[in-house]
Amino acid sequence: MIGKTVLIVDENQATRGYLSSVLKERQFDTLEVGSGKEALISAWRDNPDLILFDPIFSDIQDVEFIQKLRQHARTEKTPIIAFSSDPAPARREACLKAGVDEYIVKSSGALSQLHQALDRLFSGGTTIPGSTESGHGSRGKGLLFVFLSAKGGTGTSSLCANLAMTIKEQHPEARVVVADLVLPIGSIGQIVGYGGQVNLVTAANLPSGQANGEYFLKNLPEPELWKFQLLAGSPDPQHGSNLKVDRIGQIVETLRAAYDFVILDIGRSLSRFSLPLIQQADLIPLIVSTDQSTVKLTKTVWEYLHELGIDTQNVYAILNRAVGLEGLTKAEAEQIIGFPIKTTLPYMGSNFALANNLNQPIITKYPKDTATIIFKDVAGDMVKLARQLRARAGLN
Ligand SMILES: Nc1ncnc2c1ncn2[C@@H]1O[C@H](COP(=O)(O)OP(=O)(O)OP(=O)(O)O)[C@@H](O)[C@H]1O
Ligand SMILES: [Mg+2]
Numbered sequence: 001m002i003g004k005t006v007l008i009v010d011e012n013q014a015t016r017g018y019l020s021s022v023l024k025e026r027q028f029d030t031l032e033v034g035s036g037k038e039a040l041i042s043a044w045r046d047n048p049d050l051i052l053f054d055p056i057f058s059d060i061q062d063v064e065f066i067q068k069l070r071q072h073a074r075t076e077k078t079p080i081i082a083f084s085s086d087p088a089p090a091r092r093e094a095c096l097k098a099g100v101d102e103y104i105v106k107s108s109g110a111l112s113q114l115h116q117a118l119d120r121l122f123s124g125g126t127t128i129p130g131s132t133e134s135g136h137g138s139r140g141k142g143l144l145f146v147f148l149s150a151k152g153g154t155g156t157s158s159l160c161a162n163l164a165m166t167i168k169e170q171h172p173e174a175r176v177v178v179a180d181l182v183l184p185i186g187s188i189g190q191i192v193g194y195g196g197q198v199n200l201v202t203a204a205n206l207p208s209g210q211a212n213g214e215y216f217l218k219n220l221p222e223p224e225l226w227k228f229q230l231l232a233g234s235p236d237p238q239h240g241s242n243l244k245v246d247r248i249g250q251i252v253e254t255l256r257a258a259y260d261f262v263i264l265d266i267g268r269s270l271s272r273f274s275l276p277l278i279q280q281a282d283l284i285p286l287i288v289s290t291d292q293s294t295v296k297l298t299k300t301v302w303e304y305l306h307e308l309g310i311d312t313q314n315v316y317a318i319l320n321r322a323v324g325l326e327g328l329t330k331a332e333a334e335q336i337i338g339f340p341i342k343t344t345l346p347y348m349g350s351n352f353a354l355a356n357n358l359n360q361p362i363i364t365k366y367p368k369d370t371a372t373i374i375f376k377d378v379a380g381d382m383v384k385l386a387r388q389l390r391a392r393a394g395l396n
Helices: 013-025 036-046 062-071 089-098 110-122 156-170 188-192 200-205 213-219 237-242 245-258 274-280 292-307 330-337 350-357 370-395
Strands: 005-009 029-033 050-053 080-084 102-105 143-149 176-180 229-231 261-267 284-289 315-320 343-345
Touching: 005 013, 005 036, 013 029, 013 370, 029 036, 036 050, 036 062, 050 110, 062 080, 062 089, 080 089, 080 110, 089 102, 102 110, 110 370, 143 156, 143 274, 143 370, 156 176, 156 188, 156 261, 156 284, 156 370, 176 188, 176 245, 188 229, 200 237, 200 245, 213 229, 213 245, 245 261, 245 274, 261 274, 284 292, 292 315, 292 330, 315 330, 315 370, 343 370
Parallel strands: 005 029, 005 050, 050 080, 080 102, 143 261, 143 284, 176 229, 176 261, 284 315, 315 343
Antiparallel strands: none
16 A cells, blocks of 8 residues: 555564565555554654554553553554454453454464455555655565466466456455466457457557556556456467567566556466566466366476476466366376365356356356356465465565
8 A cells, every 4th residue: 555654563573574574565664663662652753554563562561552542642543453462352352442443363364364454444545556756665566477377278368367357356456457478369358358459569569668657557458347457468460470579578567566466368388588477476377277188288387387496386276177077186187287286166168158258257247156256265365375475575
């Protein structure tokens, strides 16, 4: 959240650093202090937009700390979240009664609770698109998702578009862009119903000063129902073969500076331009279909990526039953590929192609279908994981 500052109070320095990287990833500015008394001074002097604190202090009682904040004119209305190492209900009740807005216990689900609390507190807030002018610290890079597959026809483009739409629906305040980098011809424009003039080829032909963040925010279409902005792919092989591929890295970099989520479809291309993108990705959704040959090819591709230094934890393998009910099970596919498959998408018969043909997202067209429930789960899970990985990377 550009322009908003969070005061982090925790006696443990590693925790402060960790929380700070999580918050910076969401474009908050952060202040860190290690004691209750310093926290009061900073709260009144620096006027943060949120105070996030562990109520276990050695220099002041938790309830007294909260009351002091609530009784002071500068902090009487400031949101306060306890991020507590104490799960005891008594402390929770005492803190809530004294005036904290939320009490989150440090545990495996704590980070997603924190993100939800931040969404509740700040989703109505204003953000300045692409702004880096806040002075203290420029905004972090947008999270990069690179969708790929080892073989064509596995559903990579449909899943990329549908999951991006679901992510945008779950994070309406975030700026989400999908870029179709499949050569020689893209297909996401067709899925979402965009046939306009702005695409990867035209963007790569602009003078580099002109293809800046502002240009994309202003000119990329936002197809109806899909909610994200689209940098469509090459419209035909002729244009695709003339694409200035050397510009792609810079375009993606520009998108990451202007958007919170940058979601790429690179299809099955492992090339000079796509490999560096895979290496930079926060998360690599790898789409696998259930037939033997795709699964075996996926293993080969994975071994190659692994040699290039890509970590298994960044790979988010999705088994998509694109071609019917027959084929390998999740366990069999995992055995061959050699790492876990995060989720399986059901075979949707002709419904999937129908939704694509009507340019409608699955979750809008079939809100009650099992696939919709899975899409929502997967989108939430992918964002959570990408944020955790980014925060962890920030610590190293
Ligand atoms: N779970 C599913 N159930 C039924 N049909 C599916 C499913 N997933 C994908 N499809 C269908 O499979 C076809 C191929 O999908 P898509 O174009 O997304 O694949 P791709 O991997 O991007 O292919 P390409 O190699 O051409 O880029 C589409 O007609 C789509 O509707
Ligand atoms: Mg495709």
